[in-house]
Amino acid sequence: MSIKIALAGNPNSGKTTLFNDLTGSHQYVGNWPGVTVEKKEGFYEGDKEFVIQDLPGIYSLSPYSLEERISRQYLVKDSPDGILNIVDGTNIERNLYLTTQLAELGVPMVVAVNMMDLVNKRGDKFDLEKLGKRLGCKVIGISAQKGVGCKECAEAIFQYAKEAKPKEAPHVFSGSVEHAIAHIEESIQGDVPEKAIRWYAIKIFERDKEIIEKLNLAPEILEHVEEHIIDCEKELDDDAESIITAQRYEFIQKLISECVKFNEKARQKESLSDRIDRIVTNRILAIPVFVLALMAMYWLAVSDNGPGTKLTDWANDEFLGDGWFLPFTQHAYVTKEVGAETPWYEGKTYDEASSEYEPHGANVEKWQAAYTEAYDEKNGEGAFEKDLAASGSEEEFEVLDESLASGVKTEVWLEDEETGEIRTGNVSETDGLISAEDDEEAESELKWTCDYPMYKRSSEVEEPDPSSGFGVWIPGVGALCEKFCDAVKLEDGSLARALIMDGIVGGVCTVLGFVPVIAIVFLFLAFLEDCGYMARVAFIMDRLFRSFGLSGKSFIPMLVGKGCGVPAVMAARTIENVRDQRMTVILATFIPCGAKTVIIAMFSAVFFREYWWVAASMDLLGVAIIVLGGIALKKTKLFGGEAAPFVMELPAYHLPTLKGILIHTWNRVRAYVIKAGVVIFPCCVVLTLMMTFSWNFSVVGDAIDQSILASVGRFFSWFTYPLGFGNWQGTAASISAEIAKEQATATLGMIASGDGSAAANILAMFKEFAGQEYKFVALAFMVFNLFIPPCVVAIVATFREMGSKAWGWFAFSFQMFVGYLLALNAFQVGRCIAFGTFGTWTAITIILDVIVFLAIVRPAPKVK
Amino acid sequence: MKTLNDVPVGKTVKVVKLLGEGPLKRRIMDMGILKGTEITVVKIAPIGDPIEVNLRGYDLSIRKSEAANIEVEGE
Incomplete structure (x- = not known):
């Protein structure tokens, strides 16, 4: 039989540090049944015989807060073999309040007085032995941060728990109260577990509803007990x-006056923590300091040039993609072999060489496509492929008809990856070789005509290979899988290869691609929380956010949401109140994230070039949804009622331990990969396969209209019909955007085949199916994809953080409703204003708008 | 009767009575605010609410609306 110890203590008492110290990496994080409060369990020094159960940080065992209810349920019902109570020695008076309650449970207990290093530094003197005698348990002084005494107190409690003979609880209360409690004990004997009888008696004395209901005592017992309580109340007024609370504190005060000698001089001196706080929560400086902290976090985690984004890009494109150069090993190409011919990129780094090669690559690709098309036109559909195979050539492309080739000319251009627009810059030609130089300011586009001679010259330019001669090149996961496929002879376009490359590799990459940003956000959050700043954030921002039903800490998830919705939703865990936390989770992803910014960039470049404010207003729209959504939700039964009490400790600042922060971050990342990955991975595989395959499981390639996704899009087009893009293209693009939001533009680019750049093709496609209304359709499409539930990864995270399926679906429906209604307005109301078109759906939109408006402005219903 | 939310920054007061009942009152008591407890108002948050008080050797933040439930007498 293993021995189970509960670790209990106030928030900020160093409980987590002690837990980490005792269990190290042997800890398991889950949730308490049915709630989102974290449950941590660990093994003492990895020994499975000795289990340590970390309880939520609590101040009392009252029946009012969720954490307190969880803790007492565990302590009473699961009945651990011992309690290790950690108290903060620098704040002993309030910390011992919980101790007096724990002592009544009749469970062997050891009290660890933490932060003894600070106590000694201050010059306070503790008589721990006397304290232990009066409390009826062993008291040990420790310093969890320095690792002093941790082992000793763990050994003590495990030893004590084995003996299983708790000492008698101290008599805390005055004569008449103790008398009443004794009477209650007598009358409930047999109805409650013997060892915790004192605890039950006191709870009944306090008229604790939860306990009284659960015990189901006979009415005459309750009546008899009530008499004693009323007598006491009358006597003590x-x-x-x-009475119970006051007498506990009186007992503690007396205890402290006997056992502790404070160094009054040191107490009066302003501590370092006070001095920091003078600046950090100063009336004028508080907000600038907060903004600075936020900027630091934003830069670190999600800004375009910050380490978070760089790491994410590295993980996605390089580590999981083609490959990467070992840092500091990249150098200019030098031919090593003596006498060998030097290639054209001699003396250039890989980046220089590959950007110089770009126009040649484009020439080859575009001209070959044009030639294939011309060949098929002349000799019939599919003729080129047939003839190429018949010619016995092993190449993927060969000029089969010289006279046809000499007449083939095609436009070639270089595109911006994000917006699909043709880049600007200068094109020059030397010796028939094209070179292109980017210049954002330039008027001319990077566009030229390629004919057969130019193609021939370009095709002779050797493509630089990063894996040889440019530095230490480490192939990426994608490249390795591709090699594997080649090795086992899975041909391009075969089912198995697409399954491995697009399905499995794609799915894994989607899941793992989020890890760097989650890790960085949680490193930073763990630091803010452990050092004590997070409590100040709530203090500074509470007023503002309370007015629309959120917590002062809601600001941080929303800021993180600007970069990525997944860590944003997870960051809402720092909010203690469940109602505030859920509301934050529902609303945080309305802030357009980094991937959604790609959609905004593309659409504003293609459709709203002359309306710069369209792009800018999307962020504002996100903020407006949060404020108005918060106000509306707060008036519902689910979120209504009194704001949660904000009687909260502002702990002294202290430097957190690196170990603690790393363990915290590791637990978060691990939970994400395990729990979220299990759902996200198959979703990604299914969605990618839908895009890659037609119903008869042949690979569709660029002909995406043949794919399963297209037919699913067709099936669901009734849903997007009122939004103006009720066709398979718009619907399929929106579905694919659920893998990752930026996929919306990529899919549109694939669907809108044509002769121009991706941007021009998409513009033409929207004009084709929407006529003069195309701008409103585009706006509706953009708004729809920005504000409906986020990508599948974020949706899964939302479900997880909401705590139950029902709550998850509530969040999903709310987000879907908001996104759909906004898109309806963009199309129906927009075109009504511009062209006077008024239909049934316009009327429905306006009615819905009025209902939403009323939901926002109605007076808050009274909650009893 | 004066309540805690009216006490100016820097003043120390003594608690006379706690108003109200239920979770909020219990929370206030659990945090050590009881009849006779001495409380010093340390500062007011930048936007005017909540306030920071010091009692029993530690700092506590409490909204003005919640502090209005704590009757105090000044020195």
Whole structure:
């Protein structure tokens, strides 16, 4: 039989540090049944015989807060073999309040007085032995941060728990109260577990509803007990709950006066923590300091040039993609072999060489496509492929008809990856070789005509290979899988290869691509929380956010949401109140994330070039949804009622330990990969396969209209019909955007085949199916994809953080409703204003708008 | 009767009575605010609410609306 110890203590008492110290990496993080409060369990020094159960940080065992209810349920019902109570020695008075309650449970207990290093530094003197005698348990001084005494207190409690003979609880209360409690004990004997009888008696004295209901005592017992309580209340002129609390604190004060000698001089001196706080929560400086902290976090985690984004890009494009150069090993190409011919990129780095090669690559690709098309036109559909195979050539392309080739000319251009627009710059030609130089300011586009001679010259330019001669090249996961496919002879376009490359590799990459940003966000959050700043954030921002039903800490998830919705939703865990936390989770992803910014960039470049404010207003729209959504939700039954009490400790600042922060971050990342990955991975595989395959499982390539996704899009086009893009293209692009939001533009680019750049093709496609209304359709499409539930990864994270499926679906429906209604407005109301078109759906939109408006402005219903 | 939300920054007061009942009152008591407890108002948050108080050797933040439930007498 293993021995189970509960670790209990106030928030900020160093409980987590002690837990980490005792269990190291042997800890398992989950949730308490049915709630989102974290449950941590670990093994003492990895020994499975000795289990340590970390309880939520609590101040009391009252029946009012979720954490307190969880803790007492565990302590009473699961009945651990021992309690290790950690108290903060620098704040002993309030910390011992919980100790007096824990002592009544009849479970062997050891009290660890933490931060003894600070206590000694201050010059306070503790008589721990006397303290232990009065409390009826062993008291040990420790410093969890320095690792002093941790082992000793763990050994003590495990030893004590084995003996299983708790000492008698201290008699804390005055004569008449103790008398009443004794009477209650007598009358409930047999109805409650013997060892915790004192605890039950006191709870009944306090008229604790939860306990009384659960015990189901006979009415005559309750009546008899009530008499004693009323007698006490009359005598002491206060209600029972107040009597108990007040007498506990009186007992502690007396205890401290006997056992502790404070160094009054040191107490009066301003501590370092006070001095920091003078600046950090200063009336004028508080907000600038907060903004600075936020900027630091934003830059670190999600800004375009910050380490978070760089790491994410590295993970996605290089580590999981083609490959990467070992840092500091990249150098200019030098031919090593003596006498060998030097290639054209001699003396250039890989980046220089590959950007110089770009126009040649484009020439080859575009001209070959044009030639294939011309060949098929002349000799019939599919003729080129047939003839190429018949010619016995092993190449993927060969000029089969010289006279046809000499007449083939095609436009070639270089595109911006994000917006699909043709880049600007200068094109020059030397010796028939094209070179292109980017210049954002330039008027001319990077566009030229390629004929057969130019193609021939370009095709002779050797493509630089990063894996040889440019530095230490480490192939990426994608490249390795491709090699594997080649090695086992899975041909391009075969089912198995697409399954491996697009399905499995694609799915894994989607899941793992988020890891760097999650890790960085949680490193930073763990630091802010452990050092004590997070409590100040709530202090500074509470007023502002409370007015629309959120917590002062809601600001941080929303800021993180600007970069990525997944860590944003997870960051809402720092909010203690469940109602505020859920609301933050629902609303945080309305802030357009980095991937959604790609959609905004593309659409504003293609459709709203002359309306610069369209792009800018999307962020504002996100903020407006949060504010108005918060106000509306707060008036519902689910979120209504009194704001949660904000009676909260502002702990002294202290430098967190690196170990603690790393363990915290590791637990988060691990939970994400395991729990979220299990759902996200298959979703990604299915969605990618839908895009890659037609119903008869042949690979569709660029002919995406043949894919399963297209037919699913067709099937669901009734849903997007009122939004103006009720066709398979718009619907399929929106579905594919659920893998990752930026996929919306990529899919549109693939669907809108044509002769121009991706941007021009998409513009033409929208004009084709929407006529003069195309701008409103585009706006509706953009708004729809920005504000409906986020990508599948974020949706899964949302479900997880909401705590139950029902709550998850509530969040999903709310987000879907908001996104759909906004898109309806963009199309129906927009075109009504511009062209006077008024239909049934316009009327429905306006009615819905009025209902939403009323939901926002209605007076808050009274909650009893 | 004066309540805690009216006490100016820097003043120390003594708690006379706690108003109200239920979770909020219990929370206030659990945090050590009881009849006779001495409380010093340390500062007011930048936007005017909540306030920071010091009692029993530690700092506590409490909204003004919640502090209005704590009757105090000044020195």
